[in-house]
Amino acid sequence: METKKLNLKLNIWRQKNTNSVGSFVEYSVQVSPDASFLEMLDELNNSLELKNEEAVHFESDCREGICGTCGLVINGRPHGPLAKIATCQLHMRNFKDGETIWVEPFRAKAFPVIKDLMVDRSGFDKILQAGGYVSFNTGGAPDGNAIPISKEISSLAMDAAACIGCGACVAACKNASAMLFVSAKVSQYALLPQGQPERYRRVERMVTVMDELGFGSCTNTYACEAECPKGISVTNIARMNRDFVMAKVMSKEIEV
Numbered sequence: 686m687e688t689k690k691l692n693l694k695l696n697i698w699r700q701k702n703t704n705s706v707g708s709f710v711e712y713s714v715q716v717s718p719d720a721s722f723l724e725m726l727d728e729l730n731n732s733l734e735l736k737n738e739e740a741v742h743f744e745s746d747c748r749e750g751i752c753g754t755c756g757l758v759i760n761g762r763p764h765g766p767l768a769k770i771a772t773c774q775l776h777m778r779n780f781k782d783g784e785t786i787w788v789e790p791f792r793a794k795a796f797p798v799i800k801d802l803m804v805d806r807s808g809f810d811k812i813l814q815a816g817g818y819v820s821f822n823t824g825g826a827p828d829g830n831a832i833p834i835s836k837e838i839s840s841l842a843m844d845a846a847a848c849i850g851c852g853a854c855v856a857a858c859k860n861a862s863a864m865l866f867v868s869a870k871v872s873q874y875a876l877l878p879q880g881q882p883e884r885y886r887r888v889e890r891m892v893t894v895m896d897e898l899g900f901g902s903c904t905n906t907y908a909c910e911a912e913c914p915k916g917i918s919v920t921n922i923a924r925m926n927r928d929f930v931m932a933k934v935m936s937k938e939i940e941v
Contacts, residue, residue, distance in 0.1 A: 690715045691782045695729070697741055698789040703797045703805075709787070718778035722765065723748060723755060725777055742801035748773040750914060753851030757802055758789045763853035763912045771851060771914045791852050793861035795899045808898040809850050812867055815894040816887045821879040838876050845872035847915040854909035854917075860901030865909040867895050868921035875928055885932035892929050 693714050700707025714732075716725045723745050730740035746752040750771040757772045759765035765775040780786060788802065796804040848869035855861050871888050874880025880887075903922060910919045 688717055688719060691718055691777055691780065691784075693777075693780060693783070694785040696785065696787045697802070699741070699801050700790075700798050702800055707798065707801075709789075716777050718776070720777050721748070721773060722757075722759070722775040722777065723773050742799075742803050744803045745773060750774045751849060753849035756791055756851045756853055756856065758791060758856055760787050763791065763856040764851075764914055768911070769914055769916050771849070774914075791856035793852075793855045793900070795861060795863070796852060796855060804852075806850070806852050808900070809852065809863070809866060811898065812863070812891050812894050813870060815890040816870065816874075817883055817890065819874060819879055820882050832878055834877065842873050842876040845869045845876070845917065845921055848873075848913075848917050849915060851914060853912045853914060855900065857908040857912035858901065858904055859906070859908070860904050861899075862903050862909070863895050863898075863900040864903045864922050864925070865913065865917055865919065867891050868925035869917045871925045871928065872921040875924065885928060885935055888925060888928040889932040889936070892925070 693716065695712045695714060696709040697712060698707055699710045712729060714725065714729055716728060720728070723743070726741060726743055733740050743755075743757065745755040748755070750773060753771065755772040756763060757765075759772070759775070764770060764772045766779060767775060790796075790798050790802045790804045791806075793804075795808045796806055799805050846869075848866060850866060852863075852866070854865035855863050871891060874887065875884050907919055910917065
Protein backbone atom coordinates (compact mmCIF):
# COMPACT_ATOMS: atom_id res chain seq x y z
CA MET A 686 0.00 0.00 0.00
CA GLU A 687 1.32 3.41 -0.97
CA THR A 688 2.33 5.66 1.91
CA LYS A 689 0.18 8.77 2.24
CA LYS A 690 2.13 11.88 1.32
CA LEU A 691 2.53 14.91 3.53
CA ASN A 692 1.27 18.30 2.38
CA LEU A 693 3.71 20.92 3.59
CA LYS A 694 4.40 24.62 3.19
CA LEU A 695 8.02 25.65 2.94
CA ASN A 696 9.30 29.15 3.64
CA ILE A 697 12.79 29.02 2.13
CA TRP A 698 15.41 31.74 2.26
CA ARG A 699 16.32 32.91 -1.27
CA GLN A 700 19.29 35.20 -1.83
CA LYS A 701 21.08 35.77 -5.15
CA ASN A 702 24.54 36.39 -3.72
CA THR A 703 26.48 37.65 -0.73
CA ASN A 704 25.81 41.31 -1.43
CA SER A 705 22.10 41.08 -2.29
CA VAL A 706 19.14 41.29 0.09
CA GLY A 707 17.41 37.97 0.64
CA SER A 708 13.88 37.03 1.68
CA PHE A 709 11.71 34.02 2.40
CA VAL A 710 9.76 32.53 -0.50
CA GLU A 711 6.83 30.17 0.09
CA TYR A 712 6.47 26.83 -1.68
CA SER A 713 3.95 24.01 -1.35
CA VAL A 714 5.12 20.40 -1.61
CA GLN A 715 3.76 16.89 -1.36
CA VAL A 716 6.36 14.46 -0.10
CA SER A 717 6.65 10.94 1.26
CA PRO A 718 7.22 10.77 5.03
CA ASP A 719 10.06 8.33 4.26
CA ALA A 720 11.99 10.93 2.25
CA SER A 721 14.93 12.69 3.85
CA PHE A 722 14.90 16.46 4.17
CA LEU A 723 17.40 16.84 1.34
CA GLU A 724 15.43 14.45 -0.86
CA MET A 725 12.43 16.68 -0.26
CA LEU A 726 14.48 19.68 -1.46
CA ASP A 727 15.56 17.63 -4.49
CA GLU A 728 11.91 16.99 -5.36
CA LEU A 729 11.11 20.68 -4.93
CA ASN A 730 13.95 21.62 -7.27
CA ASN A 731 12.77 19.09 -9.86
CA SER A 732 9.35 20.74 -9.85
CA LEU A 733 10.87 24.23 -10.08
CA GLU A 734 13.03 23.27 -13.04
CA LEU A 735 10.01 21.80 -14.84
CA LYS A 736 8.43 25.27 -14.53
CA ASN A 737 11.66 26.94 -15.75
CA GLU A 738 12.23 28.47 -12.33
CA GLU A 739 15.59 28.63 -10.62
CA ALA A 740 16.34 25.78 -8.22
CA VAL A 741 17.00 26.36 -4.54
CA HIS A 742 20.75 26.25 -3.94
CA PHE A 743 21.89 24.15 -1.00
CA GLU A 744 24.98 22.11 -0.24
CA SER A 745 25.41 18.39 0.38
CA ASP A 746 27.89 15.62 -0.29
CA CYS A 747 27.91 12.29 1.52
CA ARG A 748 24.32 12.43 2.83
CA GLU A 749 25.40 10.07 5.60
CA GLY A 750 26.04 12.57 8.43
CA ILE A 751 29.81 12.49 7.90
CA CYS A 752 30.89 15.39 5.68
CA GLY A 753 29.13 18.25 7.50
CA THR A 754 28.22 20.22 4.37
CA CYS A 755 24.43 19.87 4.55
CA GLY A 756 23.79 22.18 7.50
CA LEU A 757 20.54 24.17 7.42
CA VAL A 758 18.53 26.00 10.06
CA ILE A 759 15.12 24.34 10.15
CA ASN A 760 12.37 25.98 12.20
CA GLY A 761 15.00 27.95 14.05
CA ARG A 762 17.30 25.04 14.93
CA PRO A 763 20.54 24.03 13.19
CA HIS A 764 19.95 20.64 11.51
CA GLY A 765 16.30 20.62 12.60
CA PRO A 766 14.27 19.38 15.59
CA LEU A 767 16.11 16.12 16.37
CA ALA A 768 19.25 15.90 18.49
CA LYS A 769 22.60 14.52 17.28
CA ILE A 770 21.83 14.24 13.58
CA ALA A 771 22.89 16.23 10.52
CA THR A 772 20.31 17.74 8.16
CA CYS A 773 20.75 14.89 5.68
CA GLN A 774 19.69 12.39 8.38
CA LEU A 775 16.42 14.19 9.12
CA HIS A 776 13.32 12.54 7.62
CA MET A 777 9.99 14.12 6.76
CA ARG A 778 8.10 11.78 9.08
CA ASN A 779 9.26 14.07 11.87
CA PHE A 780 6.88 16.77 10.55
CA LYS A 781 3.08 16.85 10.58
CA ASP A 782 0.75 17.02 7.60
CA GLY A 783 -0.10 20.65 6.86
CA GLU A 784 2.89 22.00 8.82
CA THR A 785 4.80 25.11 7.77
CA ILE A 786 8.58 24.68 7.76
CA TRP A 787 11.05 27.57 7.77
CA VAL A 788 14.38 26.83 6.10
CA GLU A 789 17.33 29.23 6.17
CA PRO A 790 21.14 29.15 6.03
CA PHE A 791 23.48 29.17 9.00
CA ARG A 792 23.66 32.80 10.18
CA ALA A 793 27.07 34.22 11.07
CA LYS A 794 29.26 37.10 9.93
CA ALA A 795 32.07 34.59 9.39
CA PHE A 796 29.73 32.39 7.27
CA PRO A 797 28.65 34.78 4.47
CA VAL A 798 25.79 33.53 2.29
CA ILE A 799 26.98 32.42 -1.15
CA LYS A 800 23.50 31.83 -2.55
CA ASP A 801 20.16 30.81 -1.03
CA LEU A 802 20.98 28.19 1.62
CA MET A 803 24.71 27.89 0.83
CA VAL A 804 27.24 29.62 3.09
CA ASP A 805 30.99 30.04 2.89
CA ARG A 806 32.54 27.94 5.66
CA SER A 807 36.11 28.27 4.40
CA GLY A 808 36.94 30.04 7.66
CA PHE A 809 37.05 26.60 9.30
CA ASP A 810 39.67 25.50 6.76
CA LYS A 811 41.79 28.56 7.55
CA ILE A 812 41.65 27.78 11.27
CA LEU A 813 42.77 24.20 10.62
CA GLN A 814 45.58 25.38 8.36
CA ALA A 815 46.76 27.72 11.11
CA GLY A 816 47.12 24.71 13.41
CA GLY A 817 49.93 23.42 11.23
CA TYR A 818 51.29 19.90 11.31
CA VAL A 819 52.17 17.19 13.82
CA SER A 820 55.94 16.60 13.83
CA PHE A 821 55.95 13.54 16.07
CA ASN A 822 57.58 10.58 14.32
CA THR A 823 55.48 7.49 14.97
CA GLY A 824 57.36 5.26 12.54
CA GLY A 825 55.29 2.48 11.02
CA ALA A 826 51.90 1.26 12.18
CA PRO A 827 53.32 -1.20 14.73
CA ASP A 828 55.43 1.58 16.26
CA GLY A 829 52.41 3.89 16.52
CA ASN A 830 50.33 1.19 18.13
CA ALA A 831 53.10 0.56 20.67
CA ILE A 832 52.73 4.01 22.23
CA PRO A 833 50.88 3.52 25.54
CA ILE A 834 47.67 5.59 25.73
CA SER A 835 45.01 4.99 28.34
CA LYS A 836 41.49 4.03 27.27
CA GLU A 837 40.08 7.17 28.89
CA ILE A 838 42.43 9.51 27.01
CA SER A 839 42.06 7.75 23.66
CA SER A 840 38.27 7.83 24.01
CA LEU A 841 38.29 11.57 24.75
CA ALA A 842 40.55 12.19 21.74
CA MET A 843 38.30 10.12 19.46
CA ASP A 844 35.20 11.90 20.75
CA ALA A 845 36.79 15.26 19.87
CA ALA A 846 37.91 13.96 16.47
CA ALA A 847 34.29 13.05 15.68
CA CYS A 848 33.61 16.74 14.91
CA ILE A 849 32.55 17.00 11.23
CA GLY A 850 33.03 20.77 10.98
CA CYS A 851 29.44 21.46 9.96
CA GLY A 852 29.21 24.81 11.78
CA ALA A 853 26.04 24.05 13.76
CA CYS A 854 27.83 25.30 16.88
CA VAL A 855 28.38 28.67 15.20
CA ALA A 856 24.77 28.85 14.01
CA ALA A 857 23.44 27.95 17.47
CA CYS A 858 25.54 30.50 19.36
CA LYS A 859 24.12 34.01 19.76
CA ASN A 860 27.69 35.32 19.38
CA ALA A 861 28.42 33.02 16.40
CA SER A 862 31.32 31.51 18.33
CA ALA A 863 33.43 28.77 16.75
CA MET A 864 35.00 27.72 20.04
CA LEU A 865 33.40 24.25 20.13
CA PHE A 866 34.76 23.46 16.66
CA VAL A 867 38.22 24.88 17.39
CA SER A 868 38.42 23.23 20.80
CA ALA A 869 37.51 19.84 19.31
CA LYS A 870 40.29 20.16 16.73
CA VAL A 871 42.71 21.33 19.42
CA SER A 872 41.75 18.51 21.81
CA GLN A 873 42.08 15.67 19.32
CA TYR A 874 45.82 16.41 19.23
CA ALA A 875 46.39 17.90 22.68
CA LEU A 876 45.18 14.75 24.41
CA LEU A 877 47.59 12.41 22.60
CA PRO A 878 51.37 12.13 22.94
CA GLN A 879 51.78 12.63 19.19
CA GLY A 880 50.29 16.11 19.49
CA GLN A 881 52.53 17.41 22.28
CA PRO A 882 55.47 19.03 20.39
CA GLU A 883 53.29 21.75 18.79
CA ARG A 884 50.53 21.70 21.42
CA TYR A 885 50.75 25.27 22.70
CA ARG A 886 51.82 26.92 19.46
CA ARG A 887 48.91 25.18 17.75
CA VAL A 888 46.22 26.48 20.09
CA GLU A 889 47.61 30.01 20.02
CA ARG A 890 47.64 30.13 16.22
CA MET A 891 44.19 28.61 15.79
CA VAL A 892 42.53 30.90 18.33
CA THR A 893 44.22 33.93 16.78
CA VAL A 894 42.88 33.10 13.31
CA MET A 895 39.44 32.31 14.74
CA ASP A 896 39.30 35.82 16.22
CA GLU A 897 40.65 37.44 13.03
CA LEU A 898 37.88 35.82 10.96
CA GLY A 899 35.17 37.44 13.06
CA PHE A 900 33.83 34.53 15.08
CA GLY A 901 32.41 35.66 18.42
CA SER A 902 33.34 34.74 21.97
CA CYS A 903 31.84 31.85 23.93
CA THR A 904 28.47 32.60 25.57
CA ASN A 905 28.61 29.72 28.10
CA THR A 906 24.99 28.79 27.29
CA TYR A 907 25.96 25.32 25.98
CA ALA A 908 23.76 25.86 22.89
CA CYS A 909 26.67 24.63 20.77
CA GLU A 910 26.82 21.28 22.53
CA ALA A 911 23.02 20.91 22.42
CA GLU A 912 22.88 21.40 18.64
CA CYS A 913 26.09 19.56 17.69
CA PRO A 914 25.18 16.50 15.55
CA LYS A 915 28.10 14.59 17.09
CA GLY A 916 27.52 15.69 20.68
CA ILE A 917 30.94 17.33 21.08
CA SER A 918 31.36 18.31 24.75
CA VAL A 919 32.01 21.86 25.95
CA THR A 920 34.69 20.40 28.22
CA ASN A 921 36.90 20.72 25.13
CA ILE A 922 36.47 24.51 25.34
CA ALA A 923 37.75 24.48 28.92
CA ARG A 924 40.77 22.44 27.80
CA MET A 925 41.45 24.84 24.93
CA ASN A 926 41.24 27.85 27.25
CA ARG A 927 43.73 26.29 29.66
CA ASP A 928 46.13 25.50 26.83
CA PHE A 929 45.75 29.02 25.41
CA VAL A 930 46.62 30.59 28.77
CA MET A 931 49.60 28.25 29.07
CA ALA A 932 50.72 29.23 25.55
CA LYS A 933 50.67 32.91 26.55
CA VAL A 934 52.61 32.20 29.77
CA MET A 935 55.23 30.26 27.83
CA SER A 936 55.51 33.07 25.27
CA LYS A 937 56.17 35.58 28.06
CA GLU A 938 58.82 33.32 29.60
CA ILE A 939 60.59 33.05 26.24
CA GLU A 940 60.58 36.86 25.87
CA VAL A 941 62.09 37.28 29.33
